[in-house]
Amino acid sequence: MECQECHENPATLHFKHVINGEERKLSLCEACAKKKGYVTFPEEGYSLHDLLTGLFNVETLNMNSTSKNQMKQLKEIKCSSCGMTFSEFKKIGKFGCANCYSSFAQKVEPIFRRVHAGNTKHNGKIPxxxxxxxxxxxxxxxxxxxxxxxxxxxxxxxxxxxxxxxxxxxxxxxxxxxxxxxxxx
The missing domain is CATH 1.10.287 (Helix Hairpins)
Known part of the structure; x- marks a missing residue:
């Protein structure tokens, strides 16, 4: 399907507007959607790091009831093997070693539970x-x-x-x- 605005590029975004009970569908390419102000895209796109950082930020926003001192203690959790802190992990988006998972378990398990529909243990797939x-x-x-x-x-x-x-x-x-x-x- 081609873009309904420029008629040159393929339409990758599809919008449905319902105004006064009247439904109108619009299919646009990314460029035309940006011009019309329907969406804003980051220049580089989204990475896995952005996803993980966003998840962790959501978690910290939900912790409004905790004091700044408790937040500082949670951020300063360190891995006993590689010495990576939880705040470093949030910035990088990757564990430093295999032991980081158990070191940061109290912080990452609620996120895994939310992302993986309640599952915190990976069993893998069976061929x-x-x-x-x-x-x-x-x-x-x-x-x-x-x-x-x-x-x-x-x-x-x-x-x-x-x-x-x-x-x-x-x-x-x-x-x-x-x-x-x-x-x-």
Whole structure:
């Protein structure tokens, strides 16, 4: 779709105006949208650093009830490994080392929770090809933990059920492995 203003560039921005119940759609290129004053873009665009800095600034704005002294203490949290302070992290937008995550956890977890719909732990994605085996192995590990809990609590009937579930899953996994080896040859 081309820009409805200049008729030269492709339209990348689409606006919908509703005035007195009458709907009007407008498709413009970035240049024409700037000229008409609909939007303002930063010259360099947005970076990941800008996003993270914006998130942290939102967090600090929500902390109006804390005193300046408490804010200073929060900013002066230091990583025990690399010595990076939280205020340096806010400026740079990157951790200095792997230990920074645990050093700044009290500050970054609420942000991760907000950005990632409540999740603070990264589990990763499972590839489709090997995902079935991985899921089976994870399920076996969960069953083994449950089996141990049942044995510790002397619930031997439930423990026997989980032992059988583990054997069944292990048998399925070994059949799948045998099939894969047959495909490779």
């Amino acid at each position: 489709k090809r090997t995902g079935i085996n991985l899921q089976t192995r994870r399920q076996i590990e969960l069953y083994k933990q449950e089996l141990k809990n049942f044995i510790d609590n002397e619930e031997f009937e439930k423990a026997a059920e989980y032992r059988d579930k583990i054997k069944e899953l292990q048998a399925k996994a070994s059949k799948k492995d045998d099939l894969k080896e047959g495909d490779d040859q």
